[in-house]
Amino acid sequence: MIITEQKPMEEVLEMLKPFEKVFIIGCGTCSTVCQTGGEEQVKEMTDKLKKERKVITGTVIIETPCDARILRRDTRKLKEDIEKSDAILAMTCGAGVQDIVEHLGKTTVPGLNTKFLGQIERIGEFYERCRACGECILYETGGICPIVRCPKSMLNGPCGGMYDGKCEVGRYQRDCAWVMIYNRLKDLGMLNLYRTIKHPRDNSRLNVQPREIIWTKV
């Protein structure tokens, strides 16, 4: 899931300063679970903005605002309310914001900060677990990702900053990813995967231009 946090109200108000009429879009999936852009948060935001003398021309929770088909379908009936506004406040992740910009053509203000691709332990407890690097090595690392869980994204074992299985970054509060990987592979009887040297990653295939996947017929 995409983990988000609400931006501080002052920042939202600063961005909305030039605009009097605002339409608010929330997200029914990730931002709802994170309690940053669901039904309740959109309602709270509406009240806060009204107190700041903004006119709210309408609100909607789109199930998946990052999906252009759903966004277009679910905003069709609201066209008039959206048109009346000076700007949209998007309480969605960055992908949602950009989908809104592209398909609704309105000035759009992001209400959230997109934090990471994460795992939800319980509400209010979110852990970054994937950096969407594009070359998954989880099989070789016992299902624990060193790209995201090691601050140096090391590929061949722990660094000198490990002690007692903990990582020196953040003052030994968190487990060293490579000790976790070592322990897991040992339990699985797959330490040979750790013993194999992992060569540098091919960055020419990552982080160059925004990635696109377009299916072509075979």
Next chain:
Amino acid sequence: MNEKVFSNLMSQLRSKKFTFTGELEPEKTTDLKKVIEAANKLRGYVVACNVTDNPQSFGYVSSLAASYIVQRDTGMETIYQLTCRDRNRIAIFSDLLGAAALGIENVLALTGDHTTLGDTPQAKPVFDLDSVQLIHMIRRMVDEGADPNGKEIENPPKFHVGGGVNPNAKPLEPELIKLEKKITAGAEFFQTQVVFEIETAKRFLDETRKYNVPILIGIFPLRSYGVAEYFDKTVPGVHVPRDLLEALSKAKDIQDKDKRRAKCNEINFEYFVGFIKEIKNTTQASGCHIMSVGYEEIVPRLVEAVK
């Protein structure tokens, strides 16, 4: 393993003579006077000196520039420390060619401390490579005369490449497997993290005997009680033995500065002569890496005493 010998360090390690290396730490300055003075104090007692690369992620004068200037101005052979923290593989490759052009013959390949531990925590941590991959890249440059993509290097560099290893690591096994990987990648010698307890050093050396690779045990003479306390309390896994800590604690109460210093020297002398002799006489270690930044005066006495 590479059969050729390019440097005095490697020549001495191959000769099986008990070897000492030292350490120089360039600071936040353009004036390398202090580093040169330190190198001059160590000359004749250590075969080569490491020159640190922005240790603990504090921004200092470049280790490459300092390595070159030390070699030029003092004749002390250097071990150019190179980390992966601040440069991608293009920059590292380029610096290595530059180092060879400037007459550097030894490289210590390290991953590097994390940026957030230093004095510019806002910097982007690079870590395009890790230490194992860096060692491998250097060996390809030397042995195959090839860049990371196999392209030919005209007049390839002649380096010996070493790695770091931490005998205090807990658990130790993942660290030992990493050591194996560094050896497979082509590391020719190792210098260890600081060890104070002889038992820790000996246990580690026992575990690593089978690798048959030169290992220099890292020691750190303790200029004052403050330094000892710092290590003991803030560097996890590094324990200063009680007796040594107490002796230094007593010495700190001596009012007269010269007498206090003399007492500290005595305490260090006694402790480390015993430590080094034990390593030299009872283990396969190739020598000791003496980290004595700011306390070079102790080194000649120590080295002479264990001859």
